[in-house]
Amino acid sequence: MGNNSVIIRIFAERYLQMSSERKYNLSKTELKIIALLEKGLTNKSISEKCEISENTVKFHLKNIYKKLGVHSRLQAIHQIHKNNLFN
Numbered sequence: 001m002g003n004n005s006v007i008i009r010i011f012a013e014r015y016l017q018m019s020s021e022r023k024y025n026l027s028k029t030e031l032k033i034i035a036l037l038e039k040g041l042t043n044k045s046i047s048e049k050c051e052i053s054e055n056t057v058k059f060h061l062k063n064i065y066k067k068l069g070v071h072s073r074l075q076a077i078h079q080i081h082k083n084n085l086f087n
Contacts, residue, residue, distance in 0.1 A: 023083075024067045025067060026064070029060060030060055030064050030067070032050060033046055033050065033060050033064065034076070036049055037061070037064075037073065037076060037077065037080075038077055038080050043061070068080075
């Protein structure tokens with residue numbers, strides 16, 4: 001039973017992520033950036049982890065804010081938690 005519950009949990013997490021992708025029309029890069037944002041990383045740290053420039057991170061964040069209907073990093077994190085984007 002233990003293995004089944006792990007498989008079900010992984011499936012449920014992926015389903016929620018896919019639902020969020022569709023609901024907010026988020027790209028895979030945006031989802032990765034949101035996950036790092038939720039962990040409290042700075043733009044510089046996000047750029048290093050994603051191997052993109054800091055300006056590209058800012059560009060993605062603007063798009064993410066627009067898609068989530070927010071205007072700040074704090075609001076984005078609140079929206080992430082409110083909609084269970086990453087449980």
